[in-house]
Amino acid sequence: MQIAPSVLAADLGDLRGALDLCARGDADLIHVDVMDGHFVPNLSFGPPVIEGIDRHTEQPLDIHLMVERPEELMDKYLAFNPHWVSVHFEATTHLDRLINLIKDSGVGAGVALNPATPIEVLSDILGTLDFVLIMSVNPGFAGQPFVRYSLDKVRRLKRLIEERGLHTKIEIDGGVAGRNLEEVRDSGVDVAVVGSGIFGVEDPLAELRDLRARAGDQS
Numbered sequence: 554m555q556i557a558p559s560v561l562a563a564d565l566g567d568l569r570g571a572l573d574l575c576a577r578g579d580a581d582l583i584h585v586d587v588m589d590g591h592f593v594p595n596l597s598f599g600p601p602v603i604e605g606i607d608r609h610t611e612q613p614l615d616i617h618l619m620v621e622r623p624e625e626l627m628d629k630y631l632a633f634n635p636h637w638v639s640v641h642f643e644a645t646t647h648l649d650r651l652i653n654l655i656k657d658s659g660v661g662a663g664v665a666l667n668p669a670t671p672i673e674v675l676s677d678i679l680g681t682l683d684f685v686l687i688m689s690v691n692p693g694f695a696g697q698p699f700v701r702y703s704l705d706k707v708r709r710l711k712r713l714i715e716e717r718g719l720h721t722k723i724e725i726d727g728g729v730a731g732r733n734l735e736e737v738r739d740s741g742v743d744v745a746v747v748g749s750g751i752f753g754v755e756d757p758l759a760e761l762r763d764l765r766a767r768a769g770d771q772s
């Protein structure tokens with residue numbers, strides 16, 4: 554399993570410091586949370602800040618769009634040539650069109666699901682997705698408690714992917730930390746996003762290294 558630190562949980566007055574830490578700890582991806590104050594009740598950052606992040610990291614970006622109408626600024630996000638971009642199932646009407654747009658630009662395309670959205674809504678589109686992001690908190694804030702039934706969703710999704718012989722990856726986001734890392738990994742997750750579980754602890758660099766070592770590399 555890979556580890557994607559969420560810089561939303563870092564000291565945003567020192568983003569470069571957070572990115573340096575991710576580089577030294579060999580983070581697999583940098584998870585970037587975009588919020589619009591409509592889809593989620595919070596604002597974070599958008600293209601101008603991601604441009605700064607992109608300039609100061611060598612690590613691949615994983616852009617998580619928690620916005621309504623994600624198609625509107627999609628060209629700007631794709632221009633960073635991120636590794637992955639995810640859009641919420643709940644936030645857009647023409648999901649198939651948007652996924653094709655992302656994939657046509659050579660970027661990995663994913664769909665994020667809120668905790669209450671069942672994985673079965675992706676049944677038809679699953680084969681075209683590079684990954685599915687299972688939210689294990691209600692999106693909008695770092696530092697919330699892990700929603701336990703999301704692990705059942707991961708297991709069901711993993712089964713579906715295997716039954717169909719697909720290569721779709723599973724990412725989980727929210728409330729993941731040292732205390733639940735093993736059960737998250739064992740449920741079938743390929744990439745775990747970790748925010749306050751890294752940036753909210755006493756020694757974030759040691760924690761990132763420890764999480765990576767414990768996560769193993771199964772993906």
Ligand code: DX5
Pocket residue numbers: 559561562584586617690691692693694695696697726727728729746747748749750
């Ligand atoms: C929540 C964001 C998450 C968040 C994770 O809306 O999508 O990426 O930053 O933070 P933790 O790991 O603290 O729950």
Ligand code: ZN
Pocket residue numbers: 559584585586617726746
């Ligand atoms: Zn996120």
